[in-house]
Amino acid sequence: MRKLLFTVAAVAMLAAGNAFAAEYKIMAPAAPGGGWDQTARTMQTVLQDEKIADNVQVNNVPGAGGTIGLAQFVNQAKGDASQLIVGGYVMVGAILTNASPVTLDQVTPIARLTGEYEALVVPAASDIKDMAGLVEKLKADPGSVSWGGGSAGGTDHITAGLIAKAVGVDPTKVNYIAFAGGGEALAAILGGQVTVGISGYGEFESQIKAGQLRMIGISSEERVADIDAPTFKEGGVDVAIQNWRMIAAAPGISDEQKAAIGADIEKMVKSKSWQDALSAKGWADTYLAGDDFKAQLAEDVSSTTSILKDVGLIK
The missing domain is CATH 3.40.190.150 (Bordetella uptake gene, domain 1)
Known part of the structure; x- marks a missing residue:
């Protein structure tokens, strides 16, 4: 009986050990x-x-x-x-x-x-100051607004399409430029090669805090703590995406x-x-x-x- 108890205990200990293995x-x-x-x-x-x-x-x-x-x-x-x-x-x-x-x-x-929420940014020198300014340009001439973001069909591209649709612009007219990597997209945005940049907030955080980029909106339902930017909805665009x-x-x-x-x-x-x-x-x-x-x-x-x-x- 003692041997049997020992065997059972050994198996139990082994099982317990495997739970963490x-x-x-x-x-x-x-x-x-x-x-x-x-x-x-x-x-x-x-x-x-x-x-x-x-x-x-x-x-x-x-x-x-x-x-x-x-x-x-x-x-x-x-x-x-x-x-x-x-x-x-x-x-x-x-x-x-x-x-x-x-x-x-x-x-x-x-x-x-x-x-992670989507952030919309423009170069600090851009004449676009807020979502209303972006929407005005988009409605006047959709093709004149170039959007720099990640892969075609990804969250950035989807968000751009949703924004266009929400403000009554044909989403197929969105001039979206897909970049292979975040660094490449960031360089294009900072260099003014695209009108607006779109990506996760973390991709732009350093440049926003350094004053190189202006954040005009974030795709959350409500304002996000520690991020000083209005939501798309506050800017008059009924879109929220994560x-x-x-x-x-x-x-x-x-x-x-x-x-x-x-x-x-x-x-x-x-x-x-x-x-x-x-x-x-x-x-x-x-x-x-x-x-x-x-x-x-x-x-x-x-x-x-x-x-x-x-x-x-x-x-």
């Missing part, structure tokens, strides 16, 4: 330095520091708005509960505009993690594996380390998991399909 490989389907990469590497740090996982590796597979990485993940990670992929709203549009054969229906959504980021697991995992991953992610987002990281990076905590996130994802795919048809990027 998770290993994850997180794919960031983008180049190092961007939002998805930062999200993956922040997860790596927090999961390890909080002892939720013993070992977390991050790998980058850039290209085509995340769809190259997504295809690789779906094809190579099936049934592997250790593999995760970061994604977000940009990927929703990229799947549609690239006519990707692989979609988010083929992964296992775990949770929405963070959100560029969210998520984590998903591999296709073909069991319900038990999905639940275990979800539990680890929930521990992570509730940890002080994660909350401190969000505050430092200016990311909003938009944690949403389970069926609620699945429903929100389906709704975003539907609404994104509509606006991309409006701007003429898909049929």
Whole structure:
């Protein structure tokens, strides 16, 4: 009996140890330095520091708005509960505009993690002082207003289309210039090569604070603490949008594996380390998991399909 009790206790201790021995490989389907990469590497740090996982590796597979990485993940990670992929709203549009054969229906959504609002900026010397000034120019001659932002069909492009639509301008007339990277877009905005810049607030924060760029609006429903800018709605444009980021697991995992991953992610987002990281990076905590996130994802795919048809990027 004593031997049996010892064996049971040993198994229990082993099981308890394994609960803290998770290993994850997180794919960031983008180049190092961007939002998805930062999200993956922040997860790596927090999961390890909080002892939720013993070992977390991050790998980058850039290209085509995340769809190259997504295809690789779906094809190579099936049934592997250790593999995760970061994604977000940009990927929703990229799947549609690239006519990707692989979609988010083929992964296992775990949770929405963070959100970042879209900021509209102009060079400090611009004659556009506010949203009203931008709208006036847009209505007078849509083609004369050039918008500098990220990939075609991404959150920046969608936001520009929504603004045009909201003020009665044909979204297909939007003169949107897509840049491959944030640095390239920023240089074009600062150099006056485009009329207005559009991206996540974090991309422009330093230049706004230095007085090089003027922020004329932010895409939140209400004013954001510590950001001195009116919302689009305050500026008379009825648009609110958030560029969210998520984590998903591999296709073909069991319900038990999905639940275990979800539990680890929930521990992570509730940890002080994660909350401190969000505050430092200016990311909003938009944690949403389970069926609620699945429903929100389906709704975003539907609404994104509509606006991309409006701007003429898909049929």
